[in-house]
Amino acid sequence: MNGLRKRRGYATAAAAGAGLVLALTACSGGGDDGGGGDAGDGDATADCSAFEEYGDLSGKTISVYTSIVDPEAQQQRDSYKPFEDCTGATIEYEGSREFEAQLPVRLEAGNPPDIAYVPQPGFLASIVADYPDVAVPAPQGVVDNVAEYFSEDWAGYGTVDGTLYASPLGANAKSFVWYSPQFFEDYGYEVPETWDDLIALSDQVVEDYPDGSVKPWCAGIESGDATGWPATDWLEDMVLRTAGADVYDQWYKHEIPFNDPQILAALQATGEILKNPDYVNGGLGDVTSIATAPWTEAGYGILDGTCLMHRAANFYAANWDEGVTVQEEPTDQGVYAFYLPSMDDTKPILGGGEFVTGFSDRPEVEAFRAYLASPEWANAKAEATPAGGWFSANNGLDPELIVQPVDKLAFELMTDDAYTFRFDGSDLMPGAVGADAFWKQMVSWIAENQSDEETLDNIEAAWPTS
Structure with missing residues (x-):
């Protein structure tokens, strides 16, 4: 459940207006020139020329299996409508909360879906290793689209042993700090641009509120069976900032031990915020809370005025109550997010996403895989998500279609060559570590004040020996 747990709470807003994409992008495959036909309401037409390369797929059916369930599932279905209308193909979509457990079962039984959306590169690698005769390398159309529209980092996470097997789908960015622009303006605080600025701001809040009525930070890592995962994100972000991307890569690959001195230094830096009683936990209690x-x-204390900052991904926007406005301009009941600063000239950004994996080389399946790696799909998906809460690292995505400001900021950073992207480390580690020991030991680190050394030693001991 390693990837599924990262989706806990990541429900986008209810699919109000989900059918919007039908009116905006509906097209007909029946025209002599392959071009647009009447839209659903007869008021708009769309160009099917981008779909001509896929040919006439009338009567063909492609099955998709994924962990993405409603309300996001409906937005996914709506984003397929241009492909279906322009090619004549039918997409059969199945979302399951048991996806990660059931996909290997289906592969073993010889009943694979045509396409699966795999939420972790580590899971993808294990599928390719365990089912080499079932997993189908990316066809040329996908290879070409990934090379043109995605960074080398993203392409690398869909690559196994030098072969591209999966193209990136959706994305999220985790290196963000949420705050209230109105509170910052009212009290003369400025958004920090460096790590030293961030610590100086935290210290300033402590000085301004010696009674502790406002704390610099608020945090929470309770998430049911997946409790602890937000703390792993904190450490991953800190490894990138204190040790760098190369060490981060060595760490998640276990080329250096989990308790390497460089990782210890990163955990100690994490503790300078999360285990500092002067800094946390605004409106919620002491460190153990x-x-x-x-x-x-x-993060609700940001609006209550009991805490100043909350580190969380762009998709945290879905958790604010109705009536809260996400925007950079100061306003009552308004929130926004800034990039978690780096400690040097590098600009690391932590994130995650899904990868389109194929188990059939039928022409219609290869065509749909190419579509999912194209700007046409990314734009259709953005149109199908009018309330926001989604973006892609596809640089062909029209940013004007991204309606939620922090999603737009995340897209800008993710597609900026100045930023170095790294995938969520726990999603790249073996399940016994990334989805078990790492979570649990980070909980003990906070709840029981377990030492930095014991925490890392315990996680290292859980690493599989083969």
């Missing part, structure tokens, strides 16, 4: 505070609600 982080372990029991629901991560979905932990």
